[in-house]
Structures are given as structure tokens and as C-alpha cells.
Amino acid sequence: MCFPRLAFWPARSLPIWYLEATLFLGGFVLWAFVFAWHAQYTNRPVFTVKWSVGLFVTTTLAGILAAMGLHLFLDPSLRLAKPEDYPANLKEWIAMTLFSLALTELFLVFAPFAWLIRLSRNQWFSASLTVLLGVIVLALRNHSAPVAPSLFATLLLLRVISGCVTVVIYLRGGILLVWWWTLLIEARHLLIL
Secondary structure, rough: OOHHHHEEEEEEOOOOHHHHHHHHHHHHHHHHHHHHHHHHOOHHHHHHHOHHHHHHHHHHHHHHHHHHHHHHHHHHHHHHHHHHHHHOOHHHHHHHHHHHHHHHHHHHHHHHHHHHHHHHHHHHHHHHHHHHHHHHHHHHHHHHOOOHHHHHHHHHHHHHHHHHHHHHHHHHHHHHHHHHHHHHHHHHHHHOO
């Protein structure tokens, strides 16, 4: 699922086979964390397909509202500051969305939470540190390509909120519902393509 994003990466300095191998090995280890520890320490399955109607509707509405809020209020200024983070056509949107579904949530939510729940055996603590990891990654990313301080403060706030919502969805509905939430948010880019 990560291949299209790597194929569209114009400034790639390493061969694509090397990047794919690295992502495969890293993804294998991260998924191993999830499958080894999530169910054991949360007493919930990793993949859940039976959601309550209320949880699915709430997640769907939250995803649509988040996507519309981002599209209307944050994307216009962020698109000017970091145009490379936005797809220019449908192929790029598919590549970015597949990458996000395959790796971003795994790296920022699923694997860190599984690892932390194994270490601490405390869901609240593990969820908090999982959200903090997202904030740290955002701060490191901003350090390499800074944006205006007010925009960065907004991004930090949104990272905390979206991290909390994603962890709650993950704990209540599993990975498939998080992927649905992510897909709804990524679908906002289709409005301008």
C-alpha cells in the first residue's frame, strides 16, 4: 500500500526497492507489536467488525465534521505553507491515502499503544503517551520545515484532539473503524481535485 507514495516521491535519493524493504520490515515489527499485545492487554480484538450503530454514526459524523473543518479553516493556509503535503491529482490522493492507512496510523497509534499498554498495563497512561508521540512527531516535522508559530500552535492543538479521538475510536471500535475515520478525513482533498 505504500508503493504508490514512494513511486510519486520526486526527491527520492534511495532506490524504491530499498525503501519498500525498509517499510516492509518496519511494518512487520510494528504489526507484531499490535497482534502480540493489543488483545492480550486490552481484552479487545484488534479487528472488530461488529460496531454499535451509535459508535459508527458518531465516528462517521466526527470524521465528516473534522474533514469539513480542516478543509474550510486549516487547509487554505497550510496548503500555502506546505503544498507538498497536498495531492495535486487523484493518483496522488490515492497514493497519500493508502500510505496514511497503511503506515501513519500504525506508526502513530496502533503500535505505540500496544507497546505502551504492554509496559504500563494502564490504558489511560498508554493513550496519553500515544497522543504525545503524535505531538512529538509533529514538532520534529515542523523543526525540519517550519511554519508560522500561530499555524504550528493550531496544528499542535489539532494533533492532540485528533490523537485523542483516534485512540478512543481504536479502543472502542478497533483498527477498521480508525481506518474509516482516516478515510473520511482524507476524502476532504477530493473536494478540490
